[in-house]
Amino acid sequence: MTAPTTNSTTADLPSDAPPVPEGATMVTVKIERYNPEVDDDLHWESYRIPALPSDRVLNLLHYIKWYIDGTLTFRRSCAHGVCGSDAMRINGVNRLACKVLMKDMFAKKGETTITVEPIKGLPVEKDLLVNMEPFFEAYRAIKPYLVATGNEPTRERIQSVAERERFDDTTKCILCAACTTSCPVYWSEGSYFGPAAIVNAHRFIFDSRDEAAEERLDILNDVDGVWRCRTTFNCTDACPRGIQVTKAIQEVKRALMFRRR
């Protein structure tokens, strides 16, 4: 698909903003804003700015912050999808802003509008920035570290290629919360551990070197554990790392059923 051509004025842009690059299109970015220091409630604000097909949504947010409204607040760091800072709801789905390319976002007809909201289910602190504490609390609760007893070997523990492969997928998690905050169960019941915590439990439960699988399974057998999952696959769709999140949750469920029998 070719990008639509520039068809509207750029007169509203600040005079000291960088010149609009060749091939850029004017788009509208509609952002859900909230700053408890000054706002009584959430509200939407729209910005018309230039976008290149190669821009990521993060570039657009930076443009707004750097040249139009310095109070716009969001987290970001690596800008290429490995640090997990910039999960947000873009056109209604959870994505990392640094991994959504504008070439995939341009409207087929008429002007493009992109909506950006904070991820759902965690308290909004300011604009797109949410309180991550409840998310990390659930992560910490599943004992996300290797538990091994007995004398340590002199060299490394031996683990076969197949044993290592068994939990490879769930080692990819970057704790961005895109999965957990895409889950309808998590939205309605914040006490649910959520997909990310289960993914990380999976990473250890299926690690041949670990000895605390039973303990973690007990934790996840809780009323707020894996049984809350309704298999909606939102989490799998949301994961920017391509982790088969729902499959991992199902594997934890099966481990529980198998062990209880």
Next chain:
Amino acid sequence: MQFHKYDVVVVGAGGAGMRAAIEAGQRSRTAVLTKLYPTRSHTGAAQGGMCAALANVEEDNWEWHTFDTIKGGDYLVDQDAAEVMAKEAIDAVLDLEKMGLPFNRTPEGRIDQRRFGGHTRDHGKAPVRRSCYAADRTGHMILQTLYQNCIKHGVEFFNEFYVLDITMTPGSDGTQHCTGAVAYELATGEIHVFQAKSVIFATGGFGKVFKTTSNAHTLTGDGMGIIYRKGLPLEDMEFYQFHPTGLAGLGILISEAVRGEGGILRNADGERFMERYAPTIKDLAPRDIVARSMALEVLEGRGAGPNKDHVLLDVTHLGEDVLESKLPDITEFSRTYLGVEPLHEPVPVYPTAHYAMGGVPTNVDAEVLADNENTVPGLYAAGEVACVSVHGSNRLGTNSLLDINVFGRRAGIAAAEYANQHDFLELPEQPAKLVEGMVDHLRTAEGGERVANIRTALQETMDANASVYRTEETLKQALSDVQLLKERYGRIAVHDKGKRYNHDLLEAVELGFLLDLAEALVNSALARKESRGGHAREDYTTRDDTNFMRHSMQYKQLPEEEDPNAPLGLTGFRSDIRLEYKPVTVTRYQPMERKY
């Protein structure tokens, strides 16, 4: 203002900071202050691996690793430090495995190893398989594993606490001791004073002085800047590494592991040009050599693409299995950001600003140096912020993940032992004065300059004038540009006047650090009239051991009295750097011509 008291304060929660915290936390009451959430640090972006002479797949030993590190650093490496690192590498890898890191495995179930640039068997005879790895997300797995172990050991984190200053107190002998850190809490805008017996800096590098960089937006050299503004030295700032394979135009990193697994660099004619520049190890030559070769291919008109401005990384012969099992992330980066399918077409690449070899000088126990001989009691540094110097003028691939583990651990142990043997010293009067002044000024300043515009101008001049190749002329241009930008920085305004999560103010502070560090980089680069490692001068093309086999040490000259007209206190824009030199420690390897 809030007040806290800990034995040890760690600043930064990347690999080095968390490795230090794991050690310090088990020995003393420790707090970690970090401007990001712990797993957001750029350690997580490191891909290829961590070298250690485990000899799991072929003959190897730490002495070869030491030699490679010294030769790779073009003999500016302190050889005693390189030996410590190569020896302790083996335990550093085994420790991570025991902490749970999921390394890739050999058919026998041992940690698998692969080739990496500049790592050779028997002093340069052939590439050796030394890099221990977890697919192409080794840094991610290190960061996750260290965070997991911090949780296991109950390490106390202060997330989104941005340290802006340290406190110094004279001891009984008159020496300045580090006695605490002053942090700005991003959530509330409140200032916190942390009194401590020892403080460890692990704040990473400053890649954001450049436009094309593999570095995160948040890598703004805060730690180096804070220490530099205290009148303490920065070492070897002119040595900045350009990683050969950034995605063209974007700078996003494509790991050297791609070449370790057999990827080949080609010019527009399809020629494997590294055969001409490094006949023995070709594409696996150290990064400075490959980056220069690529730049030359482009300069001489053999670049690829419509603008002939990049070269090509060819992995089409590696097959889907290798790409999917050993290089999955990189394959995905190419697809996502360039729309290139590496299985079928070569990936456009060009050097990207990657790593600071220089930084805060330390000894092998991570103690920060006050000058060529003396240390600052109570102050430690490890990781990219520090210069031990194990990387000399050019770091070998994988040695940074090694550095953070070996020297992060050493820093944690040394700082905790120091804390356990010493009493708290009193804080200076008004410990938060500098930070309060800085924050108040930024919040109320009404100047007409925009942070983003100054930052962009800085990054553009640094890319144009102080990157892979440099001359007296380009460096002088960069220096005058930076000095002009510092003047403009005095007139900035911050749009967000609030207290809550004021990232606008944060970016303004970060820019101040970037300007100071860019100036130091250019200043020592101008003075170094030779080519060595990552510092390539077109006007002085050879290495000059007689005059320049020594480390640069730069001191910011502080005004006698505070200048009321200098906004932002110590970031005053006069350029007043004192440049000195420090001898290189040579143990068993005399400098030789560096050929591969």
